Amino acid sequence: MGRGSATALVGAATAAALLCGCGGPAAAPPGAATAALQTTTPHSRATATPQATPSAQATPSAAPPAQPPPALGPAAVAAAVSGLDGIARDVMRRTGVPGMAVTVVYRDRVAYLKGFGVRRAGSPGAVGPDTVFQLASVSKPLATTVVARAVGQRAGGSRAVGWDDPVVRHDPGFALKDPWVTRHVTLADLFSHRSGLPDHAGDLLEDLGYGRRHILERLRDEPLGPFRARYAYTNFGFTEAALAVARARGLSWEELSRTLLYEPLGMRSTSSSFAAYARAPDRAALHVRVDGHWEARHVRDPQAQSPAGGAGSTARDLGAWLRLQLAGGVYAGRRLIERSALDRTYLPHILSAPPTAPYGRPGFYGLGWNVTYDDLGRLQLGHSGAFRLGAATNVTMLPSEGLGIVVLTNGEPVGAAEAVALTFLDVARHGRPTVDWLRLAGAAFAAMERDERPATDYGRPPAHAAPARPARAYTGGYANGHYGPLTVAQEGGGLVMRLGPKPLRLPLRHYAGDTFAYLTPGENSVGLDGVRFIMGADGRAAKVTVAGLDHTGLGTFTRRPSS
Known part of the structure; x- marks a missing residue:
């Protein structure tokens, strides 16, 4: 998704993770489901970490122990599973999404595993249980499963890594803008998006074509918000934490995830390498x-942020991962992950989505998981992933019930994956869908899309706009320490801006006066955005601000003296 939502549908706040069955037969008043959906919006910014008051800490509750919620029995789950074909087909019919794969795990058994539709629109290849999909941000809970195993393992009688290790202990070259934060920020801080880095820091550098090392080094340029007090979703902060763990083990991230998770679970079609996905013959x-119709137009290489959004997997393989998660780190009778290390990932570490209505429910972020609680107080974990360039995925679990579902789709995010998962859980809980989850999730995604658009419609210049100056007033080279060089040249009667290491060629169209517009590139594209030239005393532009790169004030380029 674009700015404010995510390259990989913003983890904090996706419909699947935070819409926790708040419909229910006895449920919420009208509008409650909509309010819950609103809490999933990735634009949410938590402003403080909830803290218990001293009196609350000191005084035990006088209330009797709460009764555990009634379990979802095998009959209820079987009924929901029997309806999954119809749920999936209905969502695909209503959205037109070309392909989908679904797996359900219940009490350590794969209860459902099926593919629907085609891998590529207009081609005959069918989606099956072994079709490889790009997971986008469902890579995050997969990654923290890898790290949980590393945390639980001992080396030389002591833990090689711990969730609360400062990142610089394992990556001495890592730095953020504030030296104190650099010394104190931990792996858990980065895995839970509470480091103070701004929302989606680094993603725009990826869109320009920069590689992983360059992007991680540039995180030190970003202005920091309050440390451990505000949630802001950062793919590259998350990536840095995972790479630090791999460095501590003397491996690449791709090797670490393969040796600690994919191979032990027999996930033969799963990889943290885009190249492996690209060469898989059975891939979506x-x-x-x-x-109004679906086209396979784009290729999305997320290798730079592999731990956060670059894994590829199948419904069959992810069924094995769900079994491991729902069995508390045990797989096929063998303990692979220390329970305490895995449990830490499920705890709320930061408020990610404050309620928007009195009857609303807050959402939290753990370590790679959205964390919330359903109507009966059961822990519900989830994450969605999305590439605006064409993928949407979801995982949702009720650990106390041993129940989880993964939905993979090969279409841009329209709420399809979330709708299948939430409708299935609704039927398991209540015997029927209580709301139209596709309508709600689809509306939420559409709202995100609208909110990300620039406030100015650069496709419609003002009727009486001032003319542009001669081309030479704008052409030349400009420098920026964060985004690198920018050049403006006259080509074919118009101006062209070039940015990035390759570089990208971005034609400029005149808007008004010294302001032009360009089509924003890559996963975070928001359509046309502005380019404003600031004129010097000599009548030539001294600076240029690229609005699409200026979300944290780093988007102004200064003319080079020799240009």
């Missing part, structure tokens, strides 16, 4: 909607 292409 990415699709976007174009004039």
